[in-house]
Amino acid sequence: MSDETGHSDAGATRRRALMLGAAGAAAVVSIRPALAQTAGSVMTCEIPVPDPSRAGGYIDANGNVVPAGTKNAFAPPLRPLKGEDVRRAMAGGGNLPGVDYERSRAYLKYVGRLQRGTTGFTCFASLQMLRK
Amino acid sequence: MAETRYRAPARDGLRIAALDDLIAVYHRASGITHLVVAPVPELLEAMAGEWRSLESLAEAFGLAAGERGALIERLDELVAAGLVEAA
Amino acid sequence: MRHVFSVRIGPVSFRVGSDWRGPVEQLRALYADHPAPVDGIADYTVRLSATRPWRRFVRPSVAIAGDYMLPDAAPLPLAHGLLAAEMAMNLQLALGERRFLLLHAATVERDGRAIVLTGESGAGKSTLAALLSARGWRLMGDEFALLDPETGLLHAFPRLVSLKNAAVGVVRRALPEARFGPLMAGTPKGDIRHLVPDAVALAAMDRPARPVRLVFPRYGFANDAQPVGAGEAFVRLTQASTNYVALGEQGFDALTRFVREVPAVALDYPDADSAIAAIEG
Numbered sequence: 001m002s003d004e005t006g007h008s009d010a011g012a013t014r015r016r017a018l019m020l021g022a023a024g025a026a027a028v029v030s031i032r033p034a035l036a037q038t039a040g041s042v043m044t045c046e047i048p049v050p051d052p053s054r055a056g057g058y059i060d061a062n063g064n065v066v067p068a069g070t071k072n073a074f075a076p077p078l079r080p081l082k083g084e085d086v087r088r089a090m091a092g093g094g095n096l097p098g099v100d101y102e103r104s105r106a107y108l109k110y111v112g113r114l115q116r117g118t119t120g121f122t123c124f125a126s127l128q129m130l131r132k
Numbered sequence: 133m134a135e136t137r138y139r140a141p142a143r144d145g146l147r148i149a150a151l152d153d154l155i156a157v158y159h160r161a162s163g164i165t166h167l168v169v170a171p172v173p174e175l176l177e178a179m180a181g182e183w184r185s186l187e188s189l190a191e192a193f194g195l196a197a198g199e200r201g202a203l204i205e206r207l208d209e210l211v212a213a214g215l216v217e218a219a
Numbered sequence: 220m221r222h223v224f225s226v227r228i229g230p231v232s233f234r235v236g237s238d239w240r241g242p243v244e245q246l247r248a249l250y251a252d253h254p255a256p257v258d259g260i261a262d263y264t265v266r267l268s269a270t271r272p273w274r275r276f277v278r279p280s281v282a283i284a285g286d287y288m289l290p291d292a293a294p295l296p297l298a299h300g301l302l303a304a305e306m307a308m309n310l311q312l313a314l315g316e317r318r319f320l321l322l323h324a325a326t327v328e329r330d331g332r333a334i335v336l337t338g339e340s341g342a343g344k345s346t347l348a349a350l351l352s353a354r355g356w357r358l359m360g361d362e363f364a365l366l367d368p369e370t371g372l373l374h375a376f377p378r379l380v381s382l383k384n385a386a387v388g389v390v391r392r393a394l395p396e397a398r399f400g401p402l403m404a405g406t407p408k409g410d411i412r413h414l415v416p417d418a419v420a421l422a423a424m425d426r427p428a429r430p431v432r433l434v435f436p437r438y439g440f441a442n443d444a445q446p447v448g449a450g451e452a453f454v455r456l457t458q459a460s461t462n463y464v465a466l467g468e469q470g471f472d473a474l475t476r477f478v479r480e481v482p483a484v485a486l487d488y489p490d491a492d493s494a495i496a497a498i499e500g
Contacts, residue, residue, distance in 0.1 A: 028166055028167075028168050028172060028209050028210060028213045028215070029166065029167045029168075029454075030164055030165070030166045030167075030213050030214075031164065031165040031166065031167065031454070031457045031463075031464075147468060147471055147472075149471070149475035149479075151448070151449035151450040151452075151453050151475065151478055151479065152448040152449045152450045153448070153450060154448075154449075154450025154451075154453070154454075155450075156450075156453060156471065156475055158468055158471040160468065163464065163467050163468075165457070165463075165471055167450065167453070167454060
């Protein structure tokens with residue numbers, strides 16, 4: 001599991017320094033389970049907006065994914081939505097934390113239209129099944 | 133104030149599997165899987181089971197004084213992910 | 220809970236208890252050719268119960284319960300009781316299974332080698348699997364692929380194949396001899412009919428297969444096939460698995476081995492014929 005250790009030649013060390021320097025982007029992604037219950041709590045499930053296969057798209061007022069910059073559409077949230085926040089917002093009609101009213105409505109509409117198999121759908125489905 | 137030091141799990145606390153340019157890391161203590169890119173495995177190895185200062189890590193990676201930024205970024209990321217302890 | 224039904228599907232068996240006869244009779248009819256649980260002992264229990272005693276009769280409403288439950292899950296009307304039973308069985312397996320790593324995928328097999336189709340709904344996995352079964356491929360399952368962490372082999376789990384909306388007609392035309400369950404219109408998942416797995420699928424149910432290809436199909440795009448790296452396949456499969464986390468280190472080993480050994484391709488296709496040609500080619 002380990003590669004050549006620290007006392008390699010100068011070339012290898014410089015290479016590693018370059019790799020570190022080439023940072024700026026994330027180097028670590030932690031796997032979050034798609035199905036809320038398998039993490040033991042709905043709070044830990046997340047819904048990326050939009051689905052990674054449509055990353056970069058904006059969300060219009062009806063929850064559709066539209067090209068970035070489309071008029072009257074909203075830039076997506078920087079972080080995936082937390083299951084617990086979505087549930088609370090849908091149940092109580094409040095906003096998603098830190099998001100204004102219209103933008104929240106748009107994001108929640110997007111979530112409501114998720115299709116099975118889309119990243120985040122199983123999180124949403126388990127939230128849906130939680131509503132009486 | 134004492135300098136921050138970092139420690140990664142001991143070698144047998146991690147399972148590592150290279151999958152093309154992504155490396156899957158299973159952290160036994162937490163049961164969490166992380167996907168990482170180079171040079172994270174080398175960083176984890178350098179701190180495996182031992183407290184290392186920023187200084188000594190920078191030296192191990194042949195970084196000049198002005199190149200610390202990226203290293204700190206990586207370490208912060210690893211601490212946030214729970215793979216590395218900071219003290 | 221007066222009505223009971225038990226069935227074995229591959230390495231997994233269920234017993235279903237119901238307050239109503241209807242869903243149990245439907246299950247019994249559609250699973251008529253499946254075996255009973257080994258020694259009569261079921262792995263998982265499902266209960267279909269009335270939300271209140273009078274709801275057995277007035278606007279009958281089926282609440283799903285069992286070993287594994289989502290508390291406060293929304294009940295379904297009795298007309299969709301069969302769907303409720305299938306969803307409940309899915310839930311037991313999804314949350315409870317520890318012997319196999321589960322992947323949300325359809326699997327077909329030929330000559331001992333299996334192709335795994337995984338991805339978004341509307342990607343057409345169930346439909347493609349059903350159509351391939353009309354062309355000499357053995358259907359191993361349309362909902363869950365069961366990966367054995369010890370051997371790396373896939374075990375068949377041929378449940379009723381759930382087909383939606385337009386796919387129903389397409390599959391009926393391709394499989395004129397096949398048996399279908401009742402039409403359930405207007406369910407939360409659309410109009411649904413279940414396809415009964417054929418005799419070939421049932422006869423081979425206990426024969427595992429080695430996975431040789433992983434396909435991420437995407438319906439409604441121009442023909443294209445792009446290889447998918449092991450790292451990306453790994454991440455996508457953790458999202459397609461309901462028990463990866465629960466399996467811990469065993470899950471890590473099973474999935475890393477799988478993506479390293481099984482080449483993956485992202486397949487875009489405009490219609491079923493193109494997809495089939497690409498998969499068979």
